[in-house]
Amino acid sequence: MDTGFAQTLPGAAYLNFCILTTAALLIGLTVPLGTRWPAKALRAALYALTSGALFLFTFPAGPNLFVDLRLVPLAVAAYRLGPGWALLAALPVTLYRISLGGPALPGTLMHLALVLLMVTLLRHHDTAPRLPLRENLRRALLIFGLPALTIFPTFMNVGRDPLDAAWPYLMVVTLSAAGFSLWLAVARLMSGAFERSAQTGGAGTLDLLTGLPNRVAFERDHLPRRPGWADQYLLLLDLDRFKDLNDQRGHESGDGVLQALARVLSAHLPCDGSGNAGVQGRAYRLGGEEFALLFEAPDRLSAQHFADRLRRSVPVQTADLLGLPDLKVTVSGGLVEDGPGALNTADRLMFTAKTLGRNRVLDPWQAPPATSRAPLNQTSPAVSTLRALLQFIAGNDDPGAEPDLQDLLNAAIACVPGAEAGTITLRAAGESVVQVQSGYDDSLIGTRHSVLQMQQWHGNPDGWRAGRARLLRGQALRDRSRDTHDPNSDTQRTLETAGKQGQLQANLLIPVKVQGDIYAELNLDSLSDEHAFDHESLLIAEEFGLWAAAILSASSRVKQALSSQDAALLTLGIALEARDMETQGHTRRVVELSARLGEALGLNASALHTLRQGAALHDLGKLLIPDSILLKPGALTPDEWTTMKTHAALGADLAAQLSDLTPAVLDVIRSHHERWDGRGYPHGLAGEDIPLLARIFSVCDVFDALTSERPYKAAWSVQDALNEIQAQSGRQFDPQVVAAFTAQHAACPAPPTPAELPESGYAHPPHLN
Known part of the structure; x- marks a missing residue:
């Protein structure tokens, strides 16, 4: 190259930008090496060499005045690797500059320090090299604009007019910002090229960051199945609030979390089957913060238990691997049997898990195909919401802890069609206080409303006291909202700003009654469509209000010295009676009958x-039986009876999501319709293979069913029921259990008032078994 041209401004610019582009391409070639320290050390060395080269090729900025771009690669090093590696890269050229000395040396060192400081400050907010060119240029002007002001005092220090520094200042800032943006643009192109190459198989089938197989490998893999041993399952996982983590801690921390999660997944899925309960398979990174696991397990229950153990271990193990005990990393996921359409199904379940509050894994197996449009049947989101509510109840480890109202609100928004935002208020000192919100600003929390204001907000004081839901939409809603409070009050101003009062399009208000009094109000809102809520939304909201009342009622009983879990489970069991045709009080009676028989x-x-818990939840699976079968007044068809029989196994699977329940509780739910002679369901167990607690409960369950009036039969007398129980000894029931049960009643014989037997006889009542 003509040395004369290189000493002109265009020539120097051309040469310097060639150096910058070449260095960016060279460092881009190190992307496949990953982010471990040897790769970072190599990149730091390249940054140092580039800085030295730019120091040798300067820009003419006036008579006997030259400027250089040596700080550009050092700023990129701080932006991409961190300030520590940038200082290491800056060390050679800085030592050389110190050796040259001169009156401008202090200003030069100050300039370098300020550039690295500015990069470090910006890096805490976002280190993404994939930011748009305009954003990177804006940041570059901040990085180089403020530190370059040191040029003016430097000119004064060397005895020159500070005004002479204006042109060098503009040159340094403009050329440095352009060079910085160019470097990041090249880096972005290189990273994208490597990722596209990996996705098409050009760079193999390994994810460069985590070392896991990538999406190409996932789509090509088909794990060999050993005949007769296991089924294959797909578990799709996504990190919760990963963007927030990147924004708060920086993308390097985000990369570290991805790498730690990859190690956790690999540890739980050894290919030789030495992991959890013989589960084996492979983990994949599909892209971003999304991972997939293809694995074999003996059955669905084993797959569910594996997925739940893995989910619960992620926060602890990732924090341990990163040495950050304050880091809270959770995942949400969807678990399905592998096969056609499995990825789409798992993705939908994963999305639902996130809308229900995150940190959970959902699967589709508890719900059989829908045949009814009842709010709690499978055609609505309420079945998935039920799982969230069960997990919510189970997650209260401290018996005196308050319910997690945020999870309850999230579940309500996911459950009720049209809901986009909402709040929950609780009564305190005669006022309703906003406790949690979704879709609004947190400054809304703590807003207080008087009883009269809540009644006015409802619009019907009697309806509010009765706990009836209210739907209001359009301009009438906005007028009601403004008229409820003094327009000049702080509360009204908070509602207008944090509560987005002017944007409200539709509102569902559900007063929640606990022990006869209004305990809370659930507000569900639409901010986009005044017709978002329809009649079905209102029905589901009212039903959700009953669930909320059951949960809050259980919490209230806990504070009155009942066990948190027992109270919640009993309340849940009682709530089931509202949907079945059980006589009111059946759940309480069988719980007490079972406990007395167990004591005997x-x-x-x-x-x-354990027996009490199993008795309280024994018919949980009937939530998943269609109304057309459960509420049928006559005899069931063979196909309907087959569907009805699934409720025992479905109930056990659903209760398994309550992490605090023991396997013995699940045995009561699953096996209380097994028979001593082996003719029961769901597994046809016989004799002592049936769990003892299930054998005890089955006697009490049938006795209470016989002595209670049902739509298909009159109530039997106690003596006739005892005679039938004894007749079934050794056939349906354990003889020893029957003997103990009849001995209990022998001391207090009932008056002989035989009831009329049902026409179909005991062996075939429609819903008794």
Whole structure:
């Protein structure tokens, strides 16, 4: 190259930008090396060499005045690697500059320090090299504009007019910002090229960041199945609030979390089957913060247990691997059987898990195909919401802890069609206080409303006191909202700003009654469509209000010295009666009958506690039976009876999501329709293969069913019911359990008032078994 041209401004610019582009391409070629320290050390060395080269090729900025771009690669090093690596890269050229000395040396060192400081400050907010060119240029002007002001005092220090520094200042800032943006643009192109190459198989099938197989490998893999051993499952996982983590801690921390999660997944899925309960398979990174696991497991229950254990282990193990005990990393996911359409199904379940509050794994197996449009049947989101509510109840480890109202609100928004935002208020000192919000600003929390204001907001004081839901939309809603409070009050101003009062299009208000009084109000809002809520939305909202009342009622009973879990489970069991045709009080009676019989048989306190829990939830699976079958007044067809029989296994699977329940509780739910002679369901167990607690409960369940009036039969007398129980000894029931049960009643014989037997006889009542 003509040395004369290189000493002109266009020539120097051309040469310097060639150096910058070449260095950016060279460092881009190191992308496949990953982010471990040897790769970072290599990049730091390249940054140092580039800085030195730019120091040798300067720009003419006036008579006997030259400027250089050596700070550009050092700023990029701080932006991409961190300030520590940038200082290491700056060390050679800085030592050389110190060796040259001169009156401008202090200003030069100050300039370098300020550039690195500016990059570090910006890096805390976002280190993404994939930002748009305009954003990178804006940041570059901040990085180089303020530190370059040191040129003016430097000119004064060397005895020159500070005004002479204006042109060098503009040159340094403009050329440095352009060079910085060019470097990042080249880096972005290189990273994208490597990712596209990996996605098409050009760079193999490994994810460069985590070392896991990538999406190409996922789509090509088909794990060999051993005949007769196991089924293959797909678990799709996504990191919760990963963008927030990147924004708060920087993308390097985000990359570290992805790498740690990859190690956790690999540890849980060894290919030799030495992991959890023999589960084996492979983990993949599909892209971004999304991971997939293809694995084999003996059955669905094993797959569910594996997925739940993995979910619960992620926060602890990732924090341990990164050495950050304050880091809270959770995942949401969808679990399905592998096969056609599995990825789409798992993705939908994963999205639902996130809308229900995150940190959970959902699967589709609890819900059979829908045949009814009842709000709690499978045609609505309420079945998935039920799982969230069960997990919510189970997650209250401290018996005296308050319910997690945020999860409850999130579940309500996911459950009710049209809901986009909402709040929950609780009564405190005669006022309703906003406790949680979704879709609004947190400054709304703590807003207080008087009882009269809540009644006015509802519009019907009697309806509010009765706990009836109210739907209001359009201009009438906005007028009601403004008229409820003094327009000059702080509360009204908060509602207008944080509560987006002017944007409200539709509102569902559900007063929640606990023990006869209004305990809370659930507000569900649409901010986009005044017709978002329809009649079905209102029905589901009212039903959700009953669930909320059951949960809050359980919490209230806990504070009155009942066990948190027992109270919630019993309330849940009682709530089931509202949908079945059980006589009111059936759940309470069978719980007490079972406990008394268990005591007569010598069960210890722990076993009695387990028996009570299983009795309270014994018919949980009937939530998943269509209304057309469950509420049918006549005899069931063979196909309907087959569907009805699934409720025991479905109930056990659903209850398995309550992490605090023991396997013995699930055994009561699953096996209380097994028979001593092996003709029961769901597994046809016989004799002592049937769990003892299930054998005890089945006697009490049938006795209460016989002595209660049902739509298909009159109530039997106690004596006739005892005679039938004894007749079934050794056939349907355990003889020893029957003997203990009849001995209990022998001391207090009932008056002989035989009831009329149902026409179909005991063996075939429509819903008794």
